[in-house]
Amino acid sequence: MFKMNSSKLQDVVAEMAKSVKVSCIGDRNVYIKNSGKNIVSFYFTSIDLSGEKKVSATVTEDFFVTTSMKELANKVDALPSHQEIDITYVKKKDTQYIEMVWGTNGRRSEMKVRVLNETTEFMEIPVPSEKVIWGPNLLSQLVEKFNGFTVKSTSEAARTSPIFSGISISQSPSGHCILQACDRLNGVTYESKNYNWVNLPVIIDTAHLRGIENMISSDSEVEVGINKSASLVIFQTPDTTCVCRVIDGVFPDLLSKYEYDVECRYIFDRAELMELCARVQKITSTGTKTVRFENRKGENRKNTVFAVVPQVLEQQLGTSVEGIKWNFAVNAEKLNECLKFFEAQEEITLYIKDPLKPITIGSDEVAEVMMYTTPYRISDFINTDGVLSSTH
Numbered sequence: 001m002f003k004m005n006s007s008k009l010q011d012v013v014a015e016m017a018k019s020v021k022v023s024c025i026g027d028r029n030v031y032i033k034n035s036g037k038n039i040v041s042f043y044f045t046s047i048d049l050s051g052e053k054k055v056s057a058t059v060t061e062d063f064f065v066t067t068s069m070k071e072l073a074n075k076v077d078a079l080p081s082h083q084e085i086d087i088t089y090v091k092k093k094d095t096q097y098i099e100m101v102w103g104t105n106g107r108r109s110e111m112k113v114r115v116l117n118e119t120t121e122f123m124e125i126p127v128p129s130e131k132v133i134w135g136p137n138l139l140s141q142l143v144e145k146f147n148g149f150t151v152k153s154t155s156e157a158a159r160t161s162p163i164f165s166g167i168s169i170s171q172s173p174s175g176h177c178i179l180q181a182c183d184r185l186n187g188v189t190y191e192s193k194n195y196n197w198v199n200l201p202v203i204i205d206t207a208h209l210r211g212i213e214n215m216i217s218s219d220s221e222v223e224v225g226i227n228k229s230a231s232l233v234i235f236q237t238p239d240t241t242c243v244c245r246v247i248d249g250v251f252p253d254l255l256s257k258y259e260y261d262v263e264c265r266y267i268f269d270r271a272e273l274m275e276l277c278a279r280v281q282k283i284t285s286t287g288t289k290t291v292r293f294e295n296r297k298g299e300n301r302k303n304t305v306f307a308v309v310p311q312v313l314e315q316q317l318g319t320s321v322e323g324i325k326w327n328f329a330v331n332a333e334k335l336n337e338c339l340k341f342f343e344a345q346e347e348i349t350l351y352i353k354d355p356l357k358p359i360t361i362g363s364d365e366v367a368e369v370m371m372y373t374t375p376y377r378i379s380d381f382i383n384t385d386g387v388l389s390s391t392h
Contacts, residue, residue, distance in 0.1 A: 023211025128225025
């Protein structure tokens with residue numbers, strides 16, 4: 001069938017196997033066929049996500065075979081590196097398999113991979129009605145930044161409300177791309193000049209985007225298009241094509257969640273707050289990773305902010321508070337996901353309208369990012385003037 005360097009074969013099969021795994025589309029078969037005399041196509045298909053990878057090889061005859069992605073990945077990974085592998089299709093009576101042969105200095109080694117009695121039409125690539133270009137690294141940055149704001153595709157929350165497992169992509173009146181995500185506890189709206197988008201809005205499952213990102217080199221420009229009915233999104237580079245089905249539904253209005261005209265502002269050092277969140281996650285290995293922020297007055301009547309995990313941690317912070325000295329409690333893991341978004345900023349402000357309502361998170365230098373996290377109810381919200389604000 002064809003000859004290929006083992007390291008190249010290992011790379012392409014590992015990328016596809018990981019893509020299938022992280023995209024949560026279940027076990028898949030891989031279809032392998034030649035495209036002319038020097039290109040071999042590997043592809044998988046599903047209702048929600050299909051992917052194809054083309055690689056150069058020495059093709060000795062036309063072929064089309066099907067095998068298990070999991071079995072192929074395991075056995076290709078066991079091949080020696082940097083060896084030429086001669087791959088042939090063998091059929092003997094009721095047995096058929098792919099034979100991978102290598103060896104030097106008169107030695108011959110072989111490994112077999114079962115061939116399945118299954119055929120499928122070659123992956124159909126819809127014609128985009130509109131398309132844009134995303135520059136290098138933009139796809140991987142999108143997945144990295146928004147992953148913490150969506151629920152897992154396999155979760156009960158996603159089955160009940162699929163839109164919360166996806167990223168909403170739309171176009172603003174000014175022509176910029178608006179990216180949004182929400183898992184009910186956290187929400188983010190990002191109006192970006194780096195990303196381009198078409199007229200029609202879509203919601204794409206984050207797990208599917210993660211699978212696509214695993215197949216596409218981060219330093220590649222990506223052509224992104226949608227079909228006429230806006231039901232499919234096509235991601236293409238010279239050697240990779242992925243077709244992803246969008247999530248049906250209308251994304252919720254997040255703009256009403258963001259409040260900047262508030263009675264209380266906490267101004268944190270971002271690095272210190274991220275370190276605190278990491279510490280809380282380590283010391284609360286089970287259950288909700290809750291951290292409380294409490295205002296206390298010392299002997300000199302000066303206000304001091306403490307981060308508290310009851311009976312476990314009290315950490316004094318160099319945080320300033322403007323306005324009413326509300327106490328509040330949040331999920332440290334969720335707060336940390338928010339802080340990651342502001343990677344170049346030194347200070348982060350939490351805007352608190354009410355310690356029981358969504359808390360807006362922002363930076364004066366990043367006006368294009370709007371974000372909120374949902375606080376937890378605690379039993380003793382008391383400000384530093386001794387006024388009981390709320391009891392539950």
